[in-house]
Amino acid sequence: MAKKVIDDECLNQFVSSLMERGYTVVAPRKEGRRIVYGEVETGADFLREYRNPQNSPKNLLFPRREEMLSFTDDGEVIEVVPDEAKTVLLGVRPCDAMAVTHLDTIFNWDYGDVYYNRRRRNTILIGLACNTPDPTCFCTSLGNGLGPHQKEKVDMMLTKLEEGSYLVEAVSKAGEELLSLITCGVQGKPSHDAKALELKERAEKMITKRLDVDKTFKVLDENFDSDYWKDVARKCIGCGICTYLCPTCYCFDIQDEGTSRFRFWDSCQFSLYAKHATGHNPRDQRFKRYRNRVYHKFVYFKKNFDAILCVGCGRCKIYCPMKVDIFKIVSEAEVNVVNLGRGEASE
Amino acid sequence: MMSRNRGGRRMGEDSVYTPYPATITWLREETPEITTFRVALEEGEAANSFAFKPGNFVLISVFGHGEAPFAIASPPSHGGIIEISVRRLGRLTQALHELSVGDRIGLRGPYGNDFFRHELKGKNLVFVAGGIGMAPIRSLLAYVLDDRKGYGEVTIVFGARTVADIPYKEEFTRWGKRSGVKVVLTVDPGGETSDWTGRVGYVPNILSELNLSPHNGVAFVCGPQIVIRLSAQILSGWGFSERNIISTLENRMKCGIGKCGRCNIGHIYVCKHGPVFTYEEIKKMPVSDY
Numbered sequence: 001m002a003k004k005v006i007d008d009e010c011l012n013q014f015v016s017s018l019m020e021r022g023y024t025v026v027a028p029r030k031e032g033r034r035i036v037y038g039e040v041e042t043g044a045d046f047l048r049e050y051r052n053p054q055n056s057p058k059n060l061l062f063p064r065r066e067e068m069l070s071f072t073d074d075g076e077v078i079e080v081v082p083d084e085a086k087t088v089l090l091g092v093r094p095c096d097a098m099a100v101t102h103l104d105t106i107f108n109w110d111y112g113d114v115y116y117n118r119r120r121r122n123t124i125l126i127g128l129a130c131n132t133p134d135p136t137c138f139c140t141s142l143g144n145g146l147g148p149h150q151k152e153k154v155d156m157m158l159t160k161l162e163e164g165s166y167l168v169e170a171v172s173k174a175g176e177e178l179l180s181l182i183t184c185g186v187q188g189k190p191s192h193d194a195k196a197l198e199l200k201e202r203a204e205k206m207i208t209k210r211l212d213v214d215k216t217f218k219v220l221d222e223n224f225d226s227d228y229w230k231d232v233a234r235k236c237i238g239c240g241i242c243t244y245l246c247p248t249c250y251c252f253d254i255q256d257e258g259t260s261r262f263r264f265w266d267s268c269q270f271s272l273y274a275k276h277a278t279g280h281n282p283r284d285q286r287f288k289r290y291r292n293r294v295y296h297k298f299v300y301f302k303k304n305f306d307a308i309l310c311v312g313c314g315r316c317k318i319y320c321p322m323k324v325d326i327f328k329i330v331s332e333a334e335v336n337v338v339n340l341g342r343g344e345a346s347e
Numbered sequence: 348m349m350s351r352n353r354g355g356r357r358m359g360e361d362s363v364y365t366p367y368p369a370t371i372t373w374l375r376e377e378t379p380e381i382t383t384f385r386v387a388l389e390e391g392e393a394a395n396s397f398a399f400k401p402g403n404f405v406l407i408s409v410f411g412h413g414e415a416p417f418a419i420a421s422p423p424s425h426g427g428i429i430e431i432s433v434r435r436l437g438r439l440t441q442a443l444h445e446l447s448v449g450d451r452i453g454l455r456g457p458y459g460n461d462f463f464r465h466e467l468k469g470k471n472l473v474f475v476a477g478g479i480g481m482a483p484i485r486s487l488l489a490y491v492l493d494d495r496k497g498y499g500e501v502t503i504v505f506g507a508r509t510v511a512d513i514p515y516k517e518e519f520t521r522w523g524k525r526s527g528v529k530v531v532l533t534v535d536p537g538g539e540t541s542d543w544t545g546r547v548g549y550v551p552n553i554l555s556e557l558n559l560s561p562h563n564g565v566a567f568v569c570g571p572q573i574v575i576r577l578s579a580q581i582l583s584g585w586g587f588s589e590r591n592i593i594s595t596l597e598n599r600m601k602c603g604i605g606k607c608g609r610c611n612i613g614h615i616y617v618c619k620h621g622p623v624f625t626y627e628e629i630k631k632m633p634v635s636d637y
Contacts, residue, residue, distance in 0.1 A: 068362075068365075069365060069366075071410040071411070074451065075368060075410060075451030075452070075453075076368070077368060077410075077453060079362055079365050081362065106605075106606055109604075109606065110604070111605070111606075112363070113363070113364075113606060114361070114362040114364075115364075224613075225633075250606070250608065251607060251608030251609065252601070252602075252606070253601055253607070254364075254413070254601045254602065254607070255413060256411050256414075258411065259410075261410075261413075261414075263364075266607070266608070266609070268609070273609050274598065274599050274610075275599060276597075276598070276599050277415075277436040277437035277440070277599075278436060282598065292611070295613070296611070299613075300613060300614035303614040304614055304616075
């Protein structure tokens with residue numbers, strides 16, 4: 001695949017040419033004190049050095065609230081679907097790109113979700129390799145080739161080689177077409193590849209948190225009833241922020257309001273989430289809801305789709321008001337289920 | 348950012364979430380809480396291609412009030428008539444109960460798996476149900492009785508809280524008159540009336556007195572969790588294999604197609620993997636999830 005090396009100015013020009021071609025460009029940008037994925041007006045708005053944005057690509061592909069249908073008084077149904085606006089999602093970290101792959105899976109599990117798929121097929125992902133992972137990161141343990149420089153899940157990859165110098169690589173056909181829009185810069189040389197490789201290895205070494213996901217799967221699967229889950233969930237206040245900021249949490253609710261039907265994000269951390277109309281609530285206690293989230297990530301999704309539904313981005317811990325640490329919880333599960341007992345059935 | 352398509356399903360790319368327009372063509376108040384609605388899809392492709400099996404469910408919309416899943420209560424052998432029996436319980440079911448014949452609703456589906464987990468032809472069939480749990484059973488039972496010679500002995504044990512809470516009263520009488528069909532109706536203690544000729548007692552207790560042979564038998568149990576669990580234990584005590592005790596689970600659902608998340612029992616999604624499960628499968632599920 002084609003490669004180029006460009007400077008900041010050339011990158012800005014590239015963003016401008018995307019906009020000229022009608023793409024909406026969404027990239028990490030400053031919004032007050034926060035860094036979020038948002039629409040940029042110029043290439044200069046695109047932050048190239050950042051901790052992961054607070055929100056994730058999920059917000060773009062699967063908005064927090066969207067109208068699905070409206071209806072008239074006489075029962076006529078009017079479909080509301082996203083239009084085919086073309087978007088480039090620029091500066092996506094490999095963890096967030098992997099999260100999109102997981103969303104692709106769930107929104108196409110036998111039934112295609114038109115709302116998601118329309119946005120998805122009109123979205124091109126341009127990745128930005130992660131040279132300085134955070135101490136909270138643990139992407140390299142989560143399988144499917146995930147790592148700070150993983151390229152497979154994006155259309156085009158940017159690697160910052162040094163200040164003002166980026167290696168640009170096309171990964172998919174769509175990426176190759178975009179690369180042809182870059183008229184500035186120089187052709188990539190083997191020395192650039194060597195530098196990128198060095199940065200990749202350095203970034204991978206910086207990630208010191210390790211998790212054996214196969215072992216974790218087994219330990220969790222065999223210890224659903226352990227008192228450990230009561231113990232770890234004790235400080236959770238059930239606010240659901242972990243699920244809102246998680247790039248892979250996708251649960252939603254569907255509700256009618258007035259003459260429209262909406263879907264909006266829901267959270268398995270909320271007590272009404274699984275409550276039956278009869279009043280019976282299968283996950284009536286907070287520890288059951290917290291356990292459900294952990295198991296969905298590390299056991300259930302693996303059973304159904306052979307992948308871990310966590311990309312190690314660390315958002316859930318960083319933004320948790322109680323600093324509940326999913327990495328610590330799953331990585332220490334093996335030791336603690338023994339200490340706290342494998343548990344009687346905890347209904 | 349949005350485009351609108353009137354009439355629904357005209358996009359050349361069906362949205363699975365868009366209900367088919369449908370009309371209530373008949374209804375029957377079964378009990379003070381349960382009403383059965385017959386629902387006809389409006390003319391068109393949907394009406395022609397809609398095919399279901401006993402055990403499948405549909406999502407019913409009352410526009411402005413929402414959408415909820417219901418087991419299809421009618422058999423596919425009645426010319427494709429779709430009936431649902433609805434217990435008034437929440438916002439949507441309340442709104443549904445206020446509708447009349449001729450009113451328009453929405454319907455999507457059918458979704459989920461069906462009762463034919465094994466070959467049922469030639470088998471002796473046992474149906475055990477409590478309350479609104481009779482709705483999915485009615486679909487299979489009526490289907491079986493439409494092909495009476497194709498199956499062996501049929502035993503039905505049904506229980507409701509009180510005599511007034513028994514749905515499908517005339518149908519139970521009619522089914523009981525068919526050859527090789529035994530119907531046992533019961534009401535919870537205290538729910539009987541002076542002229543009640545059926546049994547008094549909880550479903551599992553009444554079932555336990557029947558001492559049914561597991562030979563060539565398949566049992567279907569639907570109702571509250573406790574009825575499922577206790578009845579399955581009794582059947583299994585008689586020698587019914589756990590594979591041959593079949594039930595439906597009904598967790599809260601929104602999408603019906605494995606995406607919204609909430610109906611999971613462990614890694615099992617009731618809407619996608621079920622709602623019909625064998626007792627062998629149910630026993631492996633974490634009890635605290637359903």
